[in-house]
Amino acid sequence: MAQKPGIPKGTRDFSPAEVAKRQYIISAIKHHFETFGFQPIETPTFENSSTLMGKYGEEGDRLIFKILNSGDYLAKVDAALLENKDSVKVASQISEKALRYDLTVPFARYVVQHQNDIVFPFKRYQIQPVWRADKPQKSRYREFYQCDADVVGSKSLWQEVEFVQLYDGVFTSLGLNGVTIKINNRKILSGIAEVIGAKDKLIDFTVALDKLDKIGEDGVKKEMLEKGIGEDAIQKVQPLFNFTGSINEKLDKLNELLATSEEGLKGVEELRFICDNVAAIGLGESTLDLDVTLARGLNYYTGAIFEVSAPAGVKIGSIGGGGRYDDLTGIFGLKNMSGVGISFGLDRIYDVIEELNLFPDTVTESTKVLFINFGDKESLYAMKAVKQLRAAGIKSELYPDSAKVGKQFQHADKRGIPFAVLTGDEEINNNTFTLKNLATGEQEQVSLEELKNKIQ
């Protein structure tokens, strides 16, 4: 019996139109990565398990897809573990390889492994799929692409300035106007923690503060108290509850607020450098904003933190994010290698562009002209012309069978092919072609040169 075809949950087939739209976004990202001097690398789909395990926390380890060893993989497994059905311990004995979970750990591994061939500072980009055994849900897949650019080997804040420009460049070129590039700094968050006298409460604090829009100042303060943050502490950072104004106004407020925290002041200084220079160089259609509640990857980032939100009105999570980390490669034995990087969320960017109807019509355009098949003699005449059109870069096809002409026109119509060419005895004798515009129905006899020009 024939199998019913299907694919694993959380994965996707991409149709020609979908591939074309995804490629449109990826091309824009690649183009900007490259003009900014980033160079592409690619790493294997699967890494040694030891490279990945333990790098993403306990939850991460659980979500990593493991590959079963080949051959008689059970032969050497501890019999007692099998008898106890100890899935976790048996896994480590029957699986040596695992699917890439993100592009960051493989990049760190790559840098350390190839450090003697790399010229630092090293600006690399990587656009490849990753896999996570997450529960599939709307816009969350088990296989999805990451598009990352990172620089390692320099602490210069000019990198941060560049990454803001890079985000702006990509989104502006995609016509995605009005995105907000939010920036914060880990050192400011540490400074706040210092000022409120509770390093361990920082996450509770930022999570609560982030709800200001939704639950108001009183609601936020109530939540903070419930989380064990004292009234005194809350009082000290009162200005954060009315944290509006321009970036410079916000930075001035922070300067005052964090006056007693050396680290906090350093964070303000760094942000000022980045924001001043971004302003001086200028952005396209994006806006830079300072968001003190921004705390993504708190345990990971050590300096700037970035997150990009879609244009107002589009309900979707962040469409990009990143930041600076001071010890990316330490786990693989290369110390003092500061890095900073950003990522583009391909699937969400796709959804936003689709929702705002911003994909250009030309993106999904495929074959431009279908030559109608009237039989072998006519087809040979047609194919000689098809060859010339293709050499000129025009996507051209001969309908493969000499089916009824109506059926052939229907095929062109269903595929959205805009032109058809008819070649009968008359055309062959005159060395011409009848070009039919399938939208208007108009047709005319033309030479090969005219054919090329009219279709192009």
Added chain:
Amino acid sequence: MAQKPGIPKGTRDFSPAEVAKRQYIISAIKHHFETFGFQPIETPTFENSSTLMGKYGEEGDRLIFKILNSGDYLAKVDAALLENKDSVKVASQISEKALRYDLTVPFARYVVQHQNDIVFPFKRYQIQPVWRADKPQKSRYREFYQCDADVVGSKSLWQEVEFVQLYDGVFTSLGLNGVTIKINNRKILSGIAEVIGAKDKLIDFTVALDKLDKIGEDGVKKEMLEKGIGEDAIQKVQPLFNFTGSINEKLDKLNELLATSEEGLKGVEELRFICDNVAAIGLGESTLDLDVTLARGLNYYTGAIFEVSAPAGVKIGSIGGGGRYDDLTGIFGLKNMSGVGISFGLDRIYDVIEELNLFPDTVTESTKVLFINFGDKESLYAMKAVKQLRAAGIKSELYPDSAKVGKQFQHADKRGIPFAVLTGDEEINNNTFTLKNLATGEQEQVSLEELKNKIQ
């Protein structure tokens, strides 16, 4: 202790230069696929095991990488199987998914699953990696790319004509002149089997005949006798031992030889149609040849068989292959869907182009100009110019740190960056830039417009 970084055997990291060279080949292939009217699809990295298992023979099943189920995957496994350490049967209980082994079976699955959305004949291309747990060896990897183009839903021989042109177009555009596109037809092989009166000996026969160059006519005949092919049978196909001449001469010989086999004569007729039309339309730098020993995928192909060999003098296996199959989608329940397709061997094509030194120098060109960092004031001035250059598509960078100038020039040198720009007080005051050609050492003061033009 830090982990020693490494990757699984049979996999590869690709450096920026390697990615660029691979992309150069892939771009040429994609460009031709698209001008020929093929449309891209993508399928998931892993398929349901049931989709893949049993499709590639017993050996294939063994070489498929299986993915361990997530969670407590041992809980429901038959205890007796675990106790007996029955690796094969346990695998089917602890693994539901497996990595793509080729692009053909996923394509068949795709066509059946999405048949209501597809306009037939459907010309699709697919360029994605596949995985095989083969023993790694020179030029054989566990992860490698396949680049496939197929048409399903038409029996027209014009497709075969097009595929020969497609091979020629790609290899000619890559500067890979002198490849031989070898063609044969399954029906001719069946005809030979009919004539020698031994269908079951066909593979032995073609394998032996293929050694003609190496072991001579007597050697081949000896091997055939050893394999149980009778003297009479061998006598009947004597012309195959001196099978030289033009394609037409070979077809005439085959016509005579296969006079008693209806199927054989049909094969000759098909080949004649293809070869005549290819000749009439014309090829670029490739040669089409008829090779009756060509028998790849004998159990699979039903009509034309293609294989491409590298230019004379390059010792490497085939760099492409394909053919017609009459029932690709039957396993998934869609009958009578004839297909024909070809594949490009990316890794081997890469090796051939590298060996013949045919990669253009521009392929690995990355950043064109490095702005020397003299401090923050100068860098802001530089970055405004960098922004303009990037907008003009010129890959440009500011060295991130105000390190010693010598070190910055060294960085440019190591990375092969051809130009540097210096910006000091004088340049800022005059609104100019000092452009230095790092190959010649020449330098000159120029305006921003001149800078753009000189670098481009």
